[in-house]
Amino acid sequence: MLAIPQTSPIFGHLTQFQEVIGPERTQKLREAADAINEILDGGTLWHINSTAAGGGVAEMLHTLLPLYGSLGVRARWMVVGGDTRFFTITKRLGARLYGDPGDGGPLGPAELDAYRNALSAVAAEMREILQPRDVLLLHDHQTAGLVDLLHKEVARIYWRCHVGVDEPNPCSEEAWDFLVPFMPEARGLMFSVDRFVPRRLREAHIEILPPFISPFSTKNVPLDPVAVHACLAHCGLREEAPGTAVTAPALRNPARLIADAPPPPGEPLITQVSRWDRLKDMEGVLGAFATQVEHGYLALVGPDPTGIPDDIEQGLWFDRCHAAWRALPPARRRRVGLLCLSMADLEENAVLVNAIQRASDVVVQKSLAEGFGLTVTEAMWKSRVVVASAVGGIREQITHGHDGLLVNDPQDLHAFGALLAALGRGDVDTDGMGARARQKVLRDFLPDREVITTARLLNATVEG
Numbered sequence: 001m002l003a004i005p006q007t008s009p010i011f012g013h014l015t016q017f018q019e020v021i022g023p024e025r026t027q028k029l030r031e032a033a034d035a036i037n038e039i040l041d042g043g044t045l046w047h048i049n050s051t052a053a054g055g056g057v058a059e060m061l062h063t064l065l066p067l068y069g070s071l072g073v074r075a076r077w078m079v080v081g082g083d084t085r086f087f088t089i090t091k092r093l094g095a096r097l098y099g100d101p102g103d104g105g106p107l108g109p110a111e112l113d114a115y116r117n118a119l120s121a122v123a124a125e126m127r128e129i130l131q132p133r134d135v136l137l138l139h140d141h142q143t144a145g146l147v148d149l150l151h152k153e154v155a156r157i158y159w160r161c162h163v164g165v166d167e168p169n170p171c172s173e174e175a176w177d178f179l180v181p182f183m184p185e186a187r188g189l190m191f192s193v194d195r196f197v198p199r200r201l202r203e204a205h206i207e208i209l210p211p212f213i214s215p216f217s218t219k220n221v222p223l224d225p226v227a228v229h230a231c232l233a234h235c236g237l238r239e240e241a242p243g244t245a246v247t248a249p250a251l252r253n254p255a256r257l258i259a260d261a262p263p264p265p266g267e268p269l270i271t272q273v274s275r276w277d278r279l280k281d282m283e284g285v286l287g288a289f290a291t292q293v294e295h296g297y298l299a300l301v302g303p304d305p306t307g308i309p310d311d312i313e314q315g316l317w318f319d320r321c322h323a324a325w326r327a328l329p330p331a332r333r334r335r336v337g338l339l340c341l342s343m344a345d346l347e348e349n350a351v352l353v354n355a356i357q358r359a360s361d362v363v364v365q366k367s368l369a370e371g372f373g374l375t376v377t378e379a380m381w382k383s384r385v386v387v388a389s390a391v392g393g394i395r396e397q398i399t400h401g402h403d404g405l406l407v408n409d410p411q412d413l414h415a416f417g418a419l420l421a422a423l424g425r426g427d428v429d430t431d432g433m434g435a436r437a438r439q440k441v442l443r444d445f446l447p448d449r450e451v452i453t454t455a456r457l458l459n460a461t462v463e464g
Contacts, residue, residue: 002125003079005052007065014070020215021448029448032455033071039458043133043155045075050090050142052079053346054275054303056211056374057139057162060450062346063214067447078126080143086118091313093141096175098279098369099165103313107178115178116145123149130154135458137190141175144182151185158457159186162211163371164196166391176200187461190453192372193393205461209453210396211372212445213381218350220381223358231355235339236262237269237299238359253344255352256304258322259337260330263297268361270420273301273353273375276318279368283321284413288366290332292417295424301339301356303349357382361430362423368410370394380404381441383434387419397445403436 018026049057068075089111095102134154165172176198188205232238236257274280282300289298305314363379365388372393388394389410398404407416
C-alpha cells in the first residue's frame, strides 16, 4: 500500500547546473534551499504521489529529490497504493478534473467511502514513519484525502494539483465537489496553471508553479547521432547499422513496433509520445495524419499498457488505436507505426524517448485536455518544432508561430492536419522556431523555479 522509491543522483552537480542557469540563478536556488531548511527545523519535506514510474509527477520527483539532496535539504518521497476500486475512482476523478466524463461512473457516497477507506489504510502506514516536524506536499487527486487524515500528525500539509480544465463544466465541478471538502486543513495549495484554480478555492493561499524538466536526466541529456540511430534501430524505426550499440544504458528490453514497414530512409519522422489515454487522442492524431498529410512517417509512441499501475485504462485505448491502424488502407497504414516501450527499466525507457524525440522532424501533442504536457517541454528543450493543442499548460509553453504551432480546437482534425501539411511543405522556419523553443524552456521550466517557489510557499504560510 505504501512505498518509498529509490532515486539516483541523475541530476548532476550544482556546478554543472550553474553552467546552464548562470551564477545569479544558482545563488537564488541556494538561498531558497537555506530557507526551506530553516522552516523544516530538522524535519523532512515529503513528496507524496501515486506512482513511482510513468507520468510527469514521477519524472519530476526522480529529478527533484536528488537536487534537494545536493542542496542539503532533507527531502523524501512516498508512493501511495490502492486496489482496483481505488484506482478506478481516481481515474474517474482525474478525467472529470479535465472536464471529461471518463467512464461515466458515479462519484457518490459509496465512491467517497471507498476512496477514504483506501487512504485510511495508507495513512496508518505513514504514521509509523512521519515525525511532528515533517512537511507534506501531496500531489493530485489520488492523495487529496490524506490532508484530513494526517494534518494533526505533521507540522504542515500542502496539496498540489497538476491537472485541470480551462473552462469549468459540470464534470469538473463534480470532481471539485468530491475533493474540496478535504482542503480546509491544507496550509496552502499549488496549481500548474492559474486557470485550473476553481472559484471555490480562490480564497486559499495559492502558488502557481508549472512543472519542469531536468536538462541532465536521461530523457533530456544530449545524445550523439550514433546512439540515436542505435536506439531507433532497437525500436524498429531505423535499419540496423554496424557498430552502433548503445552501452549506457544497455538496451535489454524489447520494444514492440506494430507496423507494416519501418520508415523509409530520409522520410520525415513525426511522433507523439504519450500514454495510451483517450485525452491524449492518439487515435485522432492517426486519423488526421492518415487523411491529410502526404509526406512523412507517423510514430505513435507510448508505454507498455501493462506498465502503468495507476492507470487501468491503458490497454483499452491502445486497443482502440490499434484497431484504427488496422482499418487504414494499406498504402496509408505503411506510413504509420504504433510503438510500445517497456517500463521494466526506466533508464532504458528514457533514453529511447530521448532518441525518438531528437530524431523527430516534428513532435505533436494533440491532447483533448492537458495538465501541463511535459512531453512538449522535453521536445522544445531539444529544439524540436512542436504542433500541439491549445489546452491546459501547453498554452503556457507555446506562443503560436513563435516557438511552436497550436491548433485552437483539439477536435478539429482538419486544422491539425493542415499545420502538419504546412510543415511538410517547408512553410515554417523550423530551425528558428526550434531555437526559440529551447530558450523558452531554459527561462521558465527548469528545476530551480520549483525549489524557489516551494520556499516562497512555505515561508508565506509559516505562521498561518
